[in-house]
Amino acid sequence: MSNGTSKTSKISRRSALLGMGAGAGALAAAGVLPGTMGFAQAQSSAPIKIGFQKHATGIGAAYGRWYGATTDAAVKRINDAGGINGRPVEVVVEDDGTDPGRGAEVLEKFANQHNCDVAFGTLFSHVVIGSAPRAGELKLPYFVVSEGHHVASGMLNRYTLQPGITDVKSQVISMAPFVANNLGKKVTMIYPDFAFGHDHRDFFSEAIAAQGGEVVAKIAIPPTETSFTRYFPSIPRETEVIYHVMVGPAVLTFVKELGEFFGPNRPELFGFIDSLEAVDIKSSGLEFLEGTYFWEGMPRYAQADQADYEKDYRAAVGVDENGASIADSKDVATYAHMFGCWETLNIIKAGMESADYQGPQDRAKLIEAVEAMTDMPAGADHPQGAKRFNGKTHQTFGSQYISKVTDGKLVVEHTASIEDGLYEDEVDYTAQSF
Amino acid sequence: MAHPAEQAFVLLLPTDVYATAGTLAVILSIVLVTCVRPQLLRGFFSARDLGRWPVLPTAAVSISALASLVYGLLVYVGFYGPSDPQNNLLPLTVWTAWWIAAFVVQGLVLDIWRLINPWEGLHRLVFEDAAGPLRLPEWLQAWPAVCIFLAFQGFVLADIAPNDPRRLASFALGYWVFTFAGMTLFGRAAWLAQVECFTVLFRLIGSLRPVDLQGRFKLGFVGWQSLLDAPLDLSRAVFCLIILASGSFDGLHETFWWLGRIGVNPLEFPGRSAVIAQSLLGLYASNAALIGIFALSVWIGIKTLAAVSSETHTPFATAFCTFAIAILPIALGYHIAHYLVTLMIQGQYVLSTLSDPLARGWNLFGLGDLRITTGFLNTQASVKVIWLTQAGAVVVSHVISVLMTHHLAGRFCNKNKDLISIQIGLSVLMIAYTIFGLWLLASPRGA
Numbered sequence: 001m002s003n004g005t006s007k008t009s010k011i012s013r014r015s016a017l018l019g020m021g022a023g024a025g026a027l028a029a030a031g032v033l034p035g036t037m038g039f040a041q042a043q044s045s046a047p048i049k050i051g052f053q054k055h056a057t058g059i060g061a062a063y064g065r066w067y068g069a070t071t072d073a074a075v076k077r078i079n080d081a082g083g084i085n086g087r088p089v090e091v092v093v094e095d096d097g098t099d100p101g102r103g104a105e106v107l108e109k110f111a112n113q114h115n116c117d118v119a120f121g122t123l124f125s126h127v128v129i130g131s132a133p134r135a136g137e138l139k140l141p142y143f144v145v146s147e148g149h150h151v152a153s154g155m156l157n158r159y160t161l162q163p164g165i166t167d168v169k170s171q172v173i174s175m176a177p178f179v180a181n182n183l184g185k186k187v188t189m190i191y192p193d194f195a196f197g198h199d200h201r202d203f204f205s206e207a208i209a210a211q212g213g214e215v216v217a218k219i220a221i222p223p224t225e226t227s228f229t230r231y232f233p234s235i236p237r238e239t240e241v242i243y244h245v246m247v248g249p250a251v252l253t254f255v256k257e258l259g260e261f262f263g264p265n266r267p268e269l270f271g272f273i274d275s276l277e278a279v280d281i282k283s284s285g286l287e288f289l290e291g292t293y294f295w296e297g298m299p300r301y302a303q304a305d306q307a308d309y310e311k312d313y314r315a316a317v318g319v320d321e322n323g324a325s326i327a328d329s330k331d332v333a334t335y336a337h338m339f340g341c342w343e344t345l346n347i348i349k350a351g352m353e354s355a356d357y358q359g360p361q362d363r364a365k366l367i368e369a370v371e372a373m374t375d376m377p378a379g380a381d382h383p384q385g386a387k388r389f390n391g392k393t394h395q396t397f398g399s400q401y402i403s404k405v406t407d408g409k410l411v412v413e414h415t416a417s418i419e420d421g422l423y424e425d426e427v428d429y430t431a432q433s434f
Numbered sequence: 435m436a437h438p439a440e441q442a443f444v445l446l447l448p449t450d451v452y453a454t455a456g457t458l459a460v461i462l463s464i465v466l467v468t469c470v471r472p473q474l475l476r477g478f479f480s481a482r483d484l485g486r487w488p489v490l491p492t493a494a495v496s497i498s499a500l501a502s503l504v505y506g507l508l509v510y511v512g513f514y515g516p517s518d519p520q521n522n523l524l525p526l527t528v529w530t531a532w533w534i535a536a537f538v539v540q541g542l543v544l545d546i547w548r549l550i551n552p553w554e555g556l557h558r559l560v561f562e563d564a565a566g567p568l569r570l571p572e573w574l575q576a577w578p579a580v581c582i583f584l585a586f587q588g589f590v591l592a593d594i595a596p597n598d599p600r601r602l603a604s605f606a607l608g609y610w611v612f613t614f615a616g617m618t619l620f621g622r623a624a625w626l627a628q629v630e631c632f633t634v635l636f637r638l639i640g641s642l643r644p645v646d647l648q649g650r651f652k653l654g655f656v657g658w659q660s661l662l663d664a665p666l667d668l669s670r671a672v673f674c675l676i677i678l679a680s681g682s683f684d685g686l687h688e689t690f691w692w693l694g695r696i697g698v699n700p701l702e703f704p705g706r707s708a709v710i711a712q713s714l715l716g717l718y719a720s721n722a723a724l725i726g727i728f729a730l731s732v733w734i735g736i737k738t739l740a741a742v743s744s745e746t747h748t749p750f751a752t753a754f755c756t757f758a759i760a761i762l763p764i765a766l767g768y769h770i771a772h773y774l775v776t777l778m779i780q781g782q783y784v785l786s787t788l789s790d791p792l793a794r795g796w797n798l799f800g801l802g803d804l805r806i807t808t809g810f811l812n813t814q815a816s817v818k819v820i821w822l823t824q825a826g827a828v829v830v831s832h833v834i835s836v837l838m839t840h841h842l843a844g845r846f847c848n849k850n851k852d853l854i855s856i857q858i859g860l861s862v863l864m865i866a867y868t869i870f871g872l873w874l875l876a877s878p879r880g881a
Contacts, residue, residue: 056520057597059703059881062439065806093518095597099705102594114517126704194699223701224690226445226878248701249441249878256446279439284814285446318805330809330816332439 047090048083048352050075050345051110051119053131058098060124062278066317066334067121067145068093070341073316084349085357092116100130107131111138117360118348121145121341125196132156139434141363143348145340147171147297149199152395154427158434161370161394163387164344165297165337169203170421174400175270175295176207178414183268183293184240185213190231191245193220200245200272226250232261241268244275251275252285259288269293273300273336273403273410280324280332282408289405293413296401297336298384301409313342313383322409339384346381347373347389364434371430388418392428397421440775440811441878444821447814449876452822453869456829460868463833464861467840468854475841479661481654487647494548498555505552505610512603515793519597520783523791528602530780533590534773540640541766542656544647547636552610554626557617566621575669576627576634580676583631584721587680591687592713594706634673642762657763657838664759664842668751671758672725678765679724682870683717685772688879692716700880709881727863732757734859739847742855748846756845757860760838764867767831771824771875775811778820782806821875828871832864839864 055064092114096103110116118141122128125148135142136157149169151162191197205215216236246254269292300323325331355369371391378386385399403410512524519525539546617625626633641660646652693700696712736748789801810816
């Protein structure tokens, strides 16, 4: 959905303003027109344009709306603090329809029509994978917020980076120590039978084995399935933990039927909040989840020890202490993922300032500046926690949260360290030429 | 637009129980209506004259001329306004205010198309009543409009980015010029009646309105005016069917079932660009299928009537063109059911964008601070209300269609046995379509 939850986006209004006749005045004031103050001055005060490839429609719309709200809030904060290199930041929003084909078109519009300096914001993996080659051809830095492993796996290119959110491989393997040491070593995995589920299966099987545990059963559910009871008898009796990553419209049905199958005598349950992102944990049918565990990219509920910078971030993006919109307590945010937009924008700012970025001719310098980044401390720029960027793989690493459903809220039980999520490099993008 | 939470709650609702109840309601209406003589229904479908109503042709022309100006401004905003479709008044007006909302207003409340169509008023002001130099042959009927409407539906369902403001502005400008030129060359009335598909569409849908304000204030049951139009010519009869078929496929093409047919993983929908051919093929096949099934249903009725009664001979073409108008309520009911949730979300974007229609940082009406929410899709209780409203629209529209069909059957025969016979195929179709419509609402969606 469009410009986030709030429509009072002065940012994109400004871009419109420039296009609508007021542009001539604005450009004259900035000194671009002949006979005015000259180009150098204009260049230094012209806005930095960031193309936001947004899932405004299509299957990613629920995420797109909150990515928009977070982007607006982050850019407002950057502009309030003086912009980037003294220049204001302007976000140009284009709807990619959560469609890889359209995603590539949108990148082209950013580069050729809107004259954007960089592109940013994509979540869904297939859109990233469909768009990244075009970013490479256009030589347009493309900062994705997708958590897919495709960046670090080496399948993309030097122009595509993921500095603001960790990838699924890191998330999954960092869960294994906690699961093995606290919940149990014999794990049954239940996952949807396609790439998303297969990633979880492969990454976790390897990681739990390294912790001395084992996956005793792998139950792949066809993506079109909407009833699950017949799969549950395949869960071995010896199972100590069920690891589930169901997604899609049938996820509440899955939880309800799992509850009906086990009753009070269930094994431990561990899941990924992706299953219930933007869904109220207190929804009817989810009572069975009380006492179970979830990975969270960022804790949805404000924790007792919430840092001030996180409190400020929560207020800026318009989310209350239960992870819902401050305007409607039923409107639950995609809180576990959207911080990635905030952090990525701050990294773009830091990269541009470090590279003394002046315009598109400095795009390669910008990428090199970001590649040179390593540790980023937790704070107002990185409210989710500290990050460690790997310039070779273009992928960031960070803390992961494991929360327990307690009285219908997610309470953080364990924070996995950056080190828990590290793995061997699979690519060195810095070896590729621009 | 996919909203996983809403879908998840729908799957937890006892939709099979609701669907059974809805289908039984339609079956019951068929049974009851056979006990009612057509004369009684005739009274039911005749309007009450509640007195004079002022006709203000000048006002209508002025408002329509103003609509041309607004249309021009919207096209301008489309070209030069924000690139974000949910922040740009052109796509919001076209797809939400007009295609979703004005369609329903036209069918239930007032002849809004007469006021907002962006050609008629301006054309009257410029050319008065001058006929064009060329003539559209009568045998063409409204077939050009049928073809253009099918192309429009293809754009709605299969285009990669129908929301893109600049893309939409190009289409809107092109279609405006095409229509205005056509009206000028071939005459305003003929072009609007035969080629301009939205005028044909809105006249058909508008005939469902309970209120008629052309000089007198007349009030009747939904559809009473439509019955006066029957039999339609063949092109308009087919138009009634393609409104419903296209709307139905719009719902169907998002379902797990359809995605399974075209080999797409519904949890990993690859985007509209990956299924353009499939969507177009499905759309046009659905249209052909519904026309075929409807024709078969009418034919079965005629053959059954001929078998039980030797008194009458009913020409197939006349029956087809007569009964087709009874499809309109279902088309409107599907439209309401299909777009209700989209309207609830996009309507908020329309309101907040209206605060700043030219994207100049204004905050008219104080609506610019509106925070868009989809929280109503996040609780079991609100999703249940929404679902039952959608299902209600589907069931009620079928019941109205049953009543209209029965009324129309009275034009071909009188005896109760004959009336049941001629409607037998259509009754089965009504029941099957109710089941289909409620199944659509309850089906998991992935696109």
